[in-house]
Amino acid sequence: MKTLISQALAVLPGAAGPAARRADIVINGAAIEAVLPPGQAVPASFGEVIDAQRLLVTPGLVNGHLHSWDTFQKGCIENLPLEMAMAYLRPRKPVALSERQVYLRTVIVALEALRSGTTTVVDDMSLGQGLTRGQIDAALQAYEDSGLRVLMGFSMIDRPVVDSYPFVDECFDPKLLTALRALPRPDGEALLRLVRDLAASRHPRTHRVGVLVAPSAPHRCSDDFLKRSRALADELDLPLVTHCQETRLQLVTAQEFYGRSLVAQLDRLGFLGPRTSLIHATWLSRDDIARIGDSGTSVQYNPYSNAVIGSGLAPVRECLDAGINVSMGSDGSGILFGNQMLNSLCFGATLPKLRSPDHTRWLSAAEVLSAATEGGARALDLPLGRIEPGRSADLVAYNLDTLPFTPLNDPIRQLVYAEKGGSIDSSWIDGRRVMAGGRIVTVNEPALIAETHAAHAELADQVLASNDDAAPFRDALFRITLKALGCPIDETVRPAWIEGSHGRFPPFDEGFR
Numbered sequence: 367m368k369t370l371i372s373q374a375l376a377v378l379p380g381a382a383g384p385a386a387r388r389a390d391i392v393i394n395g396a397a398i399e400a401v402l403p404p405g406q407a408v409p410a411s412f413g414e415v416i417d418a419q420r421l422l423v424t425p426g427l428v429n430g431h432l433h434s435w436d437t438f439q440k441g442c443i444e445n446l447p448l449e450m451a452m453a454y455l456r457p458r459k460p461v462a463l464s465e466r467q468v469y470l471r472t473v474i475v476a477l478e479a480l481r482s483g484t485t486t487v488v489d490d491m492s493l494g495q496g497l498t499r500g501q502i503d504a505a506l507q508a509y510e511d512s513g514l515r516v517l518m519g520f521s522m523i524d525r526p527v528v529d530s531y532p533f534v535d536e537c538f539d540p541k542l543l544t545a546l547r548a549l550p551r552p553d554g555e556a557l558l559r560l561v562r563d564l565a566a567s568r569h570p571r572t573h574r575v576g577v578l579v580a581p582s583a584p585h586r587c588s589d590d591f592l593k594r595s596r597a598l599a600d601e602l603d604l605p606l607v608t609h610c611q612e613t614r615l616q617l618v619t620a621q622e623f624y625g626r627s628l629v630a631q632l633d634r635l636g637f638l639g640p641r642t643s644l645i646h647a648t649w650l651s652r653d654d655i656a657r658i659g660d661s662g663t664s665v666q667y668n669p670y671s672n673a674v675i676g677s678g679l680a681p682v683r684e685c686l687d688a689g690i691n692v693s694m695g696s697d698g699s700g701i702l703f704g705n706q707m708l709n710s711l712c713f714g715a716t717l718p719k720l721r722s723p724d725h726t727r728w729l730s731a732a733e734v735l736s737a738a739t740e741g742g743a744r745a746l747d748l749p750l751g752r753i754e755p756g757r758s759a760d761l762v763a764y765n766l767d768t769l770p771f772t773p774l775n776d777p778i779r780q781l782v783y784a785e786k787g788g789s790i791d792s793s794w795i796d797g798r799r800v801m802a803g804g805r806i807v808t809v810n811e812p813a814l815i816a817e818t819h820a821a822h823a824e825l826a827d828q829v830l831a832s833n834d835d836a837a838p839f840r841d842a843l844f845r846i847t848l849k850a851l852g853c854p855i856d857e858t859v860r861p862a863w864i865e866g867s868h869g870r871f872p873p874f875d876e877g878f879r
């Protein structure tokens with residue numbers, strides 16, 4: 367059946383970036399068949415006609431990075447930098463979940479995504495909690511049911527978590543260190559096998575809910591594992607993503623482990639290349655940017671996450687200058703209070719203005735929207751992110767008779783800086799209606815929210831116990847954080863903190879708690 371979205375104010379690609387113009391959009395099956403001048407399409411020849419004169423229709427946002435695994439921890443911690451938060455994210459005493467509870471935590475992520483203008487997410491789900499295949503299938507089923515487009519990775523590591531940090535022998539209590547090292551080791555072989563098995567029936571080129579290859583971060587993996595991840599991605603024609611240089615401490619970690627940056631280490635291993643994304647890339651040297659640009663690697667800009675856990679602000683303008691493809695993500699989701707992509711876009715356009723008085727180098731709303739749509743599509747090498755013939759019909763329609771768009775002067779700016787999802791009227795993914803009249807039509811949202819509250823009540827004691835147990839790990843990571851702050855980093859890294867990072871750290875010298 368063909369659908370006509372008639373006389374929409376549509377965000378269309380242009381030579382100078384996306385721009386809003388009136389158009390008729392024709393959907394045929396899962397794809398956009400045509401984009402015509404407004405009023406040109408003949409409504410009688412369509413199975414369904416949407417009057418879109420009061421709708422802003424955009425390509426769905428591509429959330430290139432989130433984690434669904436910490437949904438039940440939403441709101442549990444605040445004001446902890448990444449490494450200290452990791453004590454809670456990969457805890458020694460994880461919360462044991464039923465398959466249904468895994469389904470629920472995942473479907474909440476999907477609902478948040480849909481309600482913030484997102485049509486594709488990359489979920490880097492940790493298996494650190496030892497999820498079974500039944501639980502993985504439950505998560506995949508949640509995404510199937512939601513209607514969202516998904517590429518799932520498994521945040522793969524093959525090193526003990528504690529040994530992904532420097533200075534552990536001097537900063538950890540020896541008994542705690544021994545106990546953490548004695549935890550069951552991640553089985554790298556099994557993780558790669560899992561991706562291979564799933565890819566056979568869930569390749570993202572042919573399946574809306576698919577998989578990709580996601581080693582968690584270079585310093586959490588052996589070199590051999592990283593090389594085998596690269597080889598698997600090449601063999602199966604899958605995107606490859608990894609966290610990289612998210613924090614200043616990771617720069618120090620790289621120096622301690624490899625004597626070079628993580629980017630340089632990945633380059634040396636042959637890991638970089640097209641269809642490869644470095645998540646965060648917040649702290650980059652000139653040499654790192656050159657290597658990323660020369661190899662055709664993408665970077666994933668997660669400004670809200672980087673702000674809320676104090677990682678810093680990525681050098682996005684410098685990356686764009688180097689011709690690097692920039693995509694966007696929310697990161698999260700529980701520890702960051704959700705995976706609100708429109709929030710991420712607003713932060714992404716706003717925060718760079720705090721870094722420099724040179725307003726000619728600030729990011730625009732259109733640049734950020736482009737990164738969150740076309741940039742995301744390019745990073746994943748999928749036909750998404752643009753309203754043009756041949757692309758997947760992944761579209762979001764915002765009601766223009768709402769406060770963020772009233773009065774209307776510049777739809778893209780008003781979308782990026784003011785809209786938080788409350789104006790979403792409709793969305794389509796693969797040509798299928800997922801939202802209509804502001805309601806999610808694929809699943810019963812109120813019932814799932816109620817069931818998740820009930821599941822959380824059952825899990826609350828476990829969540830508290832897991833968090834209590836993480837405290838000694840967190841405190842040891844605080845000692846590592848302090849020690850790393852005293853270690854110099856490459857002078858050509860543009861400090862990702864506004865106060866800088868090469869000079870003095872008065873609050874840190876006295877401890878920052």
Ligand SMILES: [Zn+2]
Nearest residue numbers: 433609697698
């Ligand atoms: Zn992440």
